[in-house]
Amino acid sequence: MSPDQNTKDTSASQPTATVTPKAAYHHGDLRAQLIAAVRDLVETHGPDGFSVAEAARRAGVSSAAPYKHFKDRHEILRGVVSEAMDRLRAAMEVGAAAHQAGSLDAVAAVGQAYVDFARAEPGVFRLVFGLTEGHENAPDLLAKGEGCFGVVVQAVATRFGLPPGDADVQRRAYMLWSFVHGHSFLTIDMKHKVASAEIDDWDYLMGISRAILAPVAQA
Amino acid sequence: MSPDQNTKDTSASQPTATVTPKAAYHHGDLRAQLIAAVRDLVETHGPDGFSVAEAARRAGVSSAAPYKHFKDRHEILRGVVSEAMDRLRAAMEVGAAAHQAGSLDAVAAVGQAYVDFARAEPGVFRLVFGLTEGHENAPDLLAKGEGCFGVVVQAVATRFGLPPGDADVQRRAYMLWSFVHGHSFLTIDMKHKVASAEIDDWDYLMGISRAILAPVAQA
DNA sequence: GACGAAAGTTAGCAGCTCTCACATATATTT
DNA sequence: AAATATATGTGAGAGCTGCTAACTTTCGTC
Numbered sequence: 001m002s003p004d005q006n007t008k009d010t011s012a013s014q015p016t017a018t019v020t021p022k023a024a025y026h027h028g029d030l031r032a033q034l035i036a037a038v039r040d041l042v043e044t045h046g047p048d049g050f051s052v053a054e055a056a057r058r059a060g061v062s063s064a065a066p067y068k069h070f071k072d073r074h075e076i077l078r079g080v081v082s083e084a085m086d087r088l089r090a091a092m093e094v095g096a097a098a099h100q101a102g103s104l105d106a107v108a109a110v111g112q113a114y115v116d117f118a119r120a121e122p123g124v125f126r127l128v129f130g131l132t133e134g135h136e137n138a139p140d141l142l143a144k145g146e147g148c149f150g151v152v153v154q155a156v157a158t159r160f161g162l163p164p165g166d167a168d169v170q171r172r173a174y175m176l177w178s179f180v181h182g183h184s185f186l187t188i189d190m191k192h193k194v195a196s197a198e199i200d201d202w203d204y205l206m207g208i209s210r211a212i213l214a215p216v217a218q219a
Numbered sequence: 220m221s222p223d224q225n226t227k228d229t230s231a232s233q234p235t236a237t238v239t240p241k242a243a244y245h246h247g248d249l250r251a252q253l254i255a256a257v258r259d260l261v262e263t264h265g266p267d268g269f270s271v272a273e274a275a276r277r278a279g280v281s282s283a284a285p286y287k288h289f290k291d292r293h294e295i296l297r298g299v300v301s302e303a304m305d306r307l308r309a310a311m312e313v314g315a316a317a318h319q320a321g322s323l324d325a326v327a328a329v330g331q332a333y334v335d336f337a338r339a340e341p342g343v344f345r346l347v348f349g350l351t352e353g354h355e356n357a358p359d360l361l362a363k364g365e366g367c368f369g370v371v372v373q374a375v376a377t378r379f380g381l382p383p384g385d386a387d388v389q390r391r392a393y394m395l396w397s398f399v400h401g402h403s404f405l406t407i408d409m410k411h412k413v414a415s416a417e418i419d420d421w422d423y424l425m426g427i428s429r430a431i432l433a434p435v436a437q438a
Numbered sequence: 439g440a441c442g443a444a445a446g447t448t449a450g451c452a453g454c455t456c457t458c459a460c461a462t463a464t465a466t467t468t
Numbered sequence: 469a470a471a472t473a474t475a476t477g478t479g480a481g482a483g484c485t486g487c488t489a490a491c492t493t494t495c496g497t498c
Contacts (some may be wrong), residue, residue, distance in 0.1 A: 030445080046351040048267040061446075067487065068445055123351070129408060130349055132265035132342070145409070168493060174405075174418070175427070177399075182401025186393075189348060190364070199393070208394070211430050246477080272454060281478050286456065288476090 033059045035079045042080065043123040047130055053075065078079045078138055081131055084124045085144040088117050094149040102158045107213065108205040110155050111180040115201055118184035125188065129181075152177050159213060175212050180205070220226045250288045251292050253277045254298045261299065262342040266349055271295065297329055300350055303343045304363040307336050311370040326432065327424040329374050330399040337403035344407065350401075371396050378432060394431050399424070 037058040041050035052073050053063045070076045096111035099106040117127040131141070150164070153173040157164040164170075183204070239321040256277040260269035271292050272282045289295045314332035318325040350360070369383070372392040376383040383389075402423070 027446080047349070049351075051485060052487090062448075063485085064448080064487080065446060071487095073486065126349060126351070129404060130266070130345060132268075132345070142409075171418075175423075178396075178401035178405055179398050180401065181404060182397035182399065183347060184401075185404065186397055186400060190361075198391075204394075249476080269458090270454060282454085283456080283458095284477060285472080292455095294456070 006062065027061065030059060030061060031079075034069065035068055035083055038076050039080050039083070039124060042077075042127050043121055045209070047127045057081070077127065078126065078133065078141060081128050081141060082144060084128050085148060088114070088128070088145070089148045089151060091117055092148065096151065096155050102118055102161070104159070104206065104213065105157045106207050107152075107159060107176065107209045108202065110152055111205040111209070112201060114180045115184050115205070117186065118188050122188035125184065129185075138197065149173070149177060156213065172212055176201060176209065179208050179212070222274075246278075246280065247434070249278060249280060253285055253288065254302055255297060257295050258299050258303070258343060261296075261346050262340055265342060266346045277331065296346065296350065297360060299343065300347050300360060301363060303347050304360070304367060307333070307347070308363070308370060310336055311367060315370065315374050321380070323378070323425065323432065326371075326374045326378060326395065326428045329371055330424040330428070331420060332394065333413045334403050334406065334424070337407050341407035344403065345397055348381045348404075353368065368392070368396060375432065391431055395428065398427050398431070 034055050036048055037055040040058075041054060052066050055076070056063045056066050059065075066076065070079065091113040092110045095109035096106050099109050131138075133144060153164045153169060156173045156176065157166065157169045160166075162169050187199075253274050256274040257269055259277075260273060271285050274295070275285050276280045278284075285295065289298065310332040311329045314328035315325050318328050350357075372383045373386060374387065375392045375395065376388045379385075379388060381388050406418075
């Protein structure tokens with residue numbers, strides 16, 4: 001809790017100011033700490049089981065301090081979502097890059113990364129796709145959402161050798177995403193259920209990818 | 220000790236007991252009124268934008284009255300979810316029954332009913348599949364969820380002429396559900412997005428159903 | 439060093455959840 | 469029909485939360 005609080009000499013002089021994205025005034029980078037705390041709370045207590053006061057408590061500041069960095073409780077949540085979307089997209093890109101460009105495995109790997117993320121952080125995953133209020137005034141989140149979708153589109157486009165803007169590519173990418181999205185939600189919703197427990201993700205995703213991407217030869 | 224099963228139907232003797240589903244003690248059937256109020260609030264203000272106090276206000280009772288019918292705010296939400304699941308299942312069954320048994324259209328119609336529900340009541344839909352706390356202690360909700368899944372399974376089983384317990388039937392039904400579930404979520408998440416707006420639900424669902432159910436001849 | 443802005447504090451209001459003691463209407467028993 | 473038990477309502481209140489206001493401290497910059 002209190003390890004990096006007494007960084008009185010700002011590490012700005014240090015050339016290795018690696019992590020802190022924003023120089024700390026008094027304490028540390030409270031903004032990032034709050035987001036981390038909220039992410040933790042969301043993950044353990046559910047999307048609506050967090051409170052700004054508790055997050056502030058965990059960060060070791062007063063309950064009014066967060067409002068110097070976020071105007072709303074919703075804005076904190078948006079911060080968590082934004083950060084999570086960055087990680088999700090990165091994971092998807094890593095998954096795609098781990099296989100031969102244009103291969104079916106590359107497409108399936110994108111889906112696998114998606115499912116893995118949902119399994120690893122179900123609370124955050126639900127939050128990302130459950131934000132209703134605040135979503136209107138958040139063009140950056142919409143852009144990041146499209147960015148994630150873009151990874152799928154890119155994988156499909158590469159496989160087909162078509163531009164990402166192609167209508168068929170878009171349609172098939174949407175089908176894939178819809179499938180993976182649904183599977184992710186169902187798999188975290190009913191952990192004890194029969195059907196999902198018996199499914200091996202990779203086999204499942206490969207089958208799906210093949211089914212959706214196969215008919216291109218005919219078209 | 221089944222607190223919510225007091226459908227004693229005392230008005231059975233009354234021939235003109237038209238509207239009131241449950242005889243009123245003091246006011247009306249507060250329980251149902253509260254659930255309706257909460258459903259309305261969830262639909263308009265989002266899943267976490269409701270309050271027991273506001274629901275009580277709308278029902279015209281004091282803010283303590285709801286706690287005579289529900290022990291928690293979560294229990295009210297569970298009541299809303301339970302009621303919504305009943306309607307969802309009914310809609311799915313109606314959709315299936317509207318087409319020839321075993322036809323591809325019957326399968327697609329089940330999915331269409333699902334998507335229609337999500338579109339019509341996105342807030343409630345999100346609530347149904349977003350309940351995290353209270354879900355553990357709610358075997359009735361789990362049972363109803365399986366009941367909904369059972370409709371899909373039944374449609375697939377009928378099409379294949381196989382028993383509902385068949386592993387292949389279960390797997391394909393899960394694939395279908397996963398697809399429709401994902402499409403439903405995406406379609407309510409991004410109303411302004413390009414991809415989903417250009418999709419005609421029925422064509423989409425028919426295509427999906429055909430793709431998933433087709434390879435049976437080979438197997 | 440002076441000064442303005444950034445980042446933190448305490449105090450406090452309003453609203454929410456939920457409980458407790460009490461009041462009243464209905465159901466059941468005698 | 470009277471009495472009793474139970475179900476259903478009310479009001480007051482404790483404790484927590486979201487958020488604001490006014491003040492204080494620290495930092496960067498002239």
